[in-house]
Structure formats: structure tokens, C-alpha cells
Amino acid sequence: MLRSSCRPSEIHMSTTAVTSVPLLDTTRGQEAVFARMREVFDSVLTSGRYILGPEVEALEAECAEYCGSAHAVGVSSGSDALLVALMALDVGPGDEVVLPTFTFFATAGAVSRLGAKPVFCDIDPRTFNVTAALLEPCIGPNTKALIPVHLFGQCCDMTEIEELAAQRGVHVIEDAAQAIGAEWRGRRAGSMGTMGCFSFYPTKNLGALGDAGLVTTGDAAIAERLAILRGHGMSPRYYHKEIGGNFRIDALQAALLRVRLPELDAAHQARRDNAALYRELFVDAELAANADGTPSDSGPLLTLPTVVDPSHIYNQFVVRVSDGRRDELRSWLSENGVGTEIYYPLSLHMQECYRSLGHREGDFPVSEAAARETLALPIFPTLRRDEIEYVVRTVRAFSDR
Ligand SMILES: *Cc1c(COP(=O)(O)O)cnc(C)c1O
Numbered sequence: 001m002l003r004s005s006c007r008p009s010e011i012h013m014s015t016t017a018v019t020s021v022p023l024l025d026t027t028r029g030q031e032a033v034f035a036r037m038r039e040v041f042d043s044v045l046t047s048g049r050y051i052l053g054p055e056v057e058a059l060e061a062e063c064a065e066y067c068g069s070a071h072a073v074g075v076s077s078g079s080d081a082l083l084v085a086l087m088a089l090d091v092g093p094g095d096e097v098v099l100p101t102f103t104f105f106a107t108a109g110a111v112s113r114l115g116a117k118p119v120f121c122d123i124d125p126r127t128f129n130v131t132a133a134l135l136e137p138c139i140g141p142n143t144k145a146l147i148p149v150h151l152f153g154q155c156c157d158m159t160e161i162e163e164l165a166a167q168r169g170v171h172v173i174e175d176a177a178q179a180i181g182a183e184w185r186g187r188r189a190g191s192m193g194t195m196g197c198f199s200f201y202p203t204k205n206l207g208a209l210g211d212a213g214l215v216t217t218g219d220a221a222i223a224e225r226l227a228i229l230r231g232h233g234m235s236p237r238y239y240h241k242e243i244g245g246n247f248r249i250d251a252l253q254a255a256l257l258r259v260r261l262p263e264l265d266a267a268h269q270a271r272r273d274n275a276a277l278y279r280e281l282f283v284d285a286e287l288a289a290n291a292d293g294t295p296s297d298s299g300p301l302l303t304l305p306t307v308v309d310p311s312h313i314y315n316q317f318v319v320r321v322s323d324g325r326r327d328e329l330r331s332w333l334s335e336n337g338v339g340t341e342i343y344y345p346l347s348l349h350m351q352e353c354y355r356s357l358g359h360r361e362g363d364f365p366v367s368e369a370a371a372r373e374t375l376a377l378p379i380f381p382t383l384r385r386d387e388i389e390y391v392v393r394t395v396r397a398f399s400d401r
Contacts, residue, residue: 018387020336020338020339021337021378021383021387021391022339022378023339024203024339025382026202028382029382033260040258041255043255049251050251051248051249051250052249054251055254056249058254058258059072059254059255062261064216066261067176067191067216068187069190069218070218070219071218071220071222073215073217073223073227074212074213075226075248076211076213078106078197078198078199078200078213080245081213081214082110082173082175082197085215086145087244087245088195088222088226088229089173091144092114092115092116093114093115093116095116095143095144096116096117096118096143097116097143098119098139099118099119099130099146099148100121100122100130100148100149100151101121101122101348101364102122102123102128102347102366102367102371103151103348104149104343107175107348117142117357118348118354119138120138120348120359121135121138123370125366125369127154127156127306129148129149129150129154129155129156130156130161131160132157132161132163133160135161135164139168139170143170144170144171146161146171146173147172147174147175148172148174148175149175149178150182151178152316152318152343153178153179153312154305154307154308154312155179155183155189158174158184158185158193159184162193172192172194173197174189174197176189176196176197176198177197177198178316181264181313182313185309191218194222195215197215200213200257204315205268205271205313206257206261206264207260208256209253209256212249212253212257228242228244229242229244229245229247230246230247231246232244267381268313268381270382272310272312272314274380275312277388278317278391278392281388282392285393285395285396287300287302287395288319289303290304299322299323301322301323301329301398302320303320305318314379316341317377317378318343318376319375319377321373321375326373329375330342330375332397332398333394333398336397338391339378340376340377342371344371345371347370349367378391
């Protein structure tokens with residue numbers, strides 16, 4: 001990119017010089033929350049009730065309400081949420097489940113673990129999400145479910161996906177691991193499919209202090225079955241109706257999550273504000289052509305994420321880097337103290353463990369391009385303005401070299 005002249009809107013040097021910016025800091029500004037967590041830890045410790053129990057029931061009720069879903073079942077992780085959700089639909093050998101190739105591995109791994117076949121589809125280059133048009137040709141006579149992934153914190157176009165699923169008589173399981181609280185046209189992630197799967201992995205917007213997850217559903221019978229499958233298919237005690245697993249959630253994680261849940265909307269908003277500032281500064285610095293992420297031919301370094309619903313919770317702020325310079329930019333940022341990550345460097349159809357599916361490079365060009373071009377920048381809620389300015393300044397310096 002051409003070196004442009006200094007403009008009045010040029011980013012100011014901050015007074016306390018920032019020299020590094022972490023990708024994520026989950027401890028900053030958490031004093032009050034941590035104090036409440038310590039109390040809660042003590043209360044769980046002395047309660048003597050460490051798995052399931054009243055804290056878990058309370059978390060389930062609060063998450064069901066937050067997600068706009070009738071029922072919620074707490075489980076051991078987001079990965080197990082997907083696994084148990086598929087089990088509740090009796091997915092097994094001979095079945096197919098359609099899902100994006102550009103997602104975290106767990107989405108596909110859950111399908112494979114049940115002996116079913118993951119059928120990959122490509123993504124929309126603007127949102128990194130699947131669309132009904134992309135899912136549709138992947139549906140066949142053995143398709144049992146679709147798993148749209150609300151990637152990076154923004155919901156898929158669920159209106160079209162629900163229509164498609166109804167037409168074709170298949171279930172929808174929302175992989176909402178990165179999207180708790182995000183909406184599609186006013187409806188929350190996890191309230192639209194047959195089930196919604198959530199992760200409380202520490203890097204998610206609502207993070208536990210370890211592994212935990214949750215399944216939401218509007219169907220009371222499915223909720224009951226999920227709860228039974230979570231405890232080895234046991235009902236009543238020591239009588240096993242079917243084979244489940246140990247997908248139970250700790251009381252401690254539930255109690256800690258309940259401390260954070262009331263803070264969640266403010267944290268989402270802080271991420272949105274950070275994203276808005278990045279957009280403004282990147283456009284001002286001529287590093288991106290359009291703040292709304294619409295691509296342009298003028299060849300700026302970055303394409304910003306496209307927002308199709310303002311409820312985006314920005315679990316990640318993922319930009320596209322042009323001209324094959326992603327890895328070079330990442331190294332530069334790293335040398336200058338800025339933490340970044342690549343979500344995800346290798347699409348699932350190209351993973352070694354899925355070689356037997358017979359895919360080749362070029363099968364899903366949009367996902368492959370995303371794997372080559374995308375970079376996640378720091379976006380966490382307590383990120384400061386001067387840190388965002390430092391990130392933009394550092395990218396600018398890269399572009400001006
Ligand atoms: C994090 C994540 C999962 C898995 O959640 P865990 O709690 O880490 O098991 C599944 N799908 C997606 C899209 C995720 O981001």
C-alpha cells in the first residue's frame with residue numbers, strides 16, 4: 001500500500017506508552033468478580049455438593065432464560081454438549097450430519113465419535129458462516145441433522161436454515177459455543193434449532209475456570225433425555241435405560257459461571273465498542289477500505305469483519321489480510337508484542353484424521369482462503385483504547401515498511 005500523507009485523524013501517541021497487547025487477558029479488571037467468586041468457592045466447598053445439584057440447576061434455569069430457550073442442561077464441555085445433543089437424536093452409523101469445514105474441530109469430532117459421517121460444506125466469505133444455499137446440496141437421504149456454527153460470535157442466517165431443515169425433515173443443532181447472547185433477527189443463539197450447544201471454555205465470552213458446557217432445547221422430552229444421557233443413561237439410580245456417558249458439570253463451575261452471567265451483556269457491549277474503535281481507526285489509517293467489511297478493489301491491507309446482525313458478540317475479531325501477507329503480519333505483530341491467533345489454519349476436510357473422506361485441496365475454496373488469510377486481533381472487554389491504537393499503529397507500521 002502507498003505511504004499516505006499525515007492526516008489530522010492520525011492516531012495519537014498515548015502518554016503511557018503501550019509496548020505490548022495480549023490477545024486475551026481474562027484477569028484484568030476482575031477484582032470485584034473475583035471477590036464474589038472466592039465467596040462462591042467457599043460456599044460450594046462447605047456445601048459438600050460438588051457435581052450437579054442446586055448450583056447446576058440454578059445455572060440451567062438462568063441460562064435457559066438468557067438464551068430464550070425453555071430448557072437447558074449443563075454438561076462437561078462444549079464438545080460434550082455437541083456429542084450428547086447428537087446422541088439425543090440417535091445419530092449413529094449410517095447417518096450423515098452436515099457442518100462447515102471452517103470451524104473448531106469439536107463440531108465434526110462429535111459426529112465421528114458416534115460413528116456417523118460429517119459432511120462438510122463451505123462458508124460465506126463475508127461472515128465465515130454457513131448459509132442455507134451452501135448446506136442444501138449437502139443434504140442427502142441419510143442426513144439426520146445440520147450443524148450451523150455461529151462462528152466468531154455472529155449467528156448464521158437462521159431464517160433460511162430453519163426453512164431448509166423443515167422442508168427436508170432434518171434437525172438443526174446450533175453450535176453456539178462462540179455465540180452466547182448473539183441473536184438472529186431478535187432470537188437468541190440456542191433458541192432456534194432443535195438444540196443449541198454452548199461452551200464455557202475460558203476463552204469464550206462466558207468462561208468458566210475450567211471445562212464446562214450446556215445444551216439448550218425447547219423440547220421437554222429432549223431435555224429429559226439429555227439429562228439422563230449426561231449421567232450414563234441412568235434412571236432411576238443404577239438402572240440404565242440406554243448407554244450414555246459422563247457428561248456431568250461441576251457444581252463449582254456452575255456457581256462461578258453464575259457470578260459472571262449478570263456481567264455478560266456489559267462484556268459483550270465492551271467487545272462491540274472495541275470493534276467499533278478498530279473499524280474507525282483502521283479506516284482512518286487507510287488500512288481498510290470500508291468499516292463494514294465490504295471488500296474493495298483498491299487493495300487495502302485488511303478486510304474487516306462483516307456484521308449482518310448488530311448483536312454480534314465478537315468472541316473473536318477476525319480480519320482478512322490481503323496479498324498473502326497474513327503470516328508476515330502476524331510475525332510483525334508478535335515481534336512488536338501484539339498477541340494474535342489464527343482460527344483456524346487448516347480446514348477440517350484437510351485434517352489428517354479425515355483423510356479417509358477423500359477430500360482434496362480446492363474442494364472448499366472459501367474455507368481454504370479463510371484459513372490462509374484470517375487473523376484474530378485482541379478484542380477482550382477490558383482492552384484499553386491506547387492498546388487498540390497501538391495495534392492499529394503497529395499494523396500501519398507494517399504496511400508502511
Ligand atoms: C469452543 C468450541 C467448541 C468446543 O467447546 P469446548 O468447551 O472447548 O469443548 C465447539 N465448537 C466451537 C465452534 C467452539 O468454538
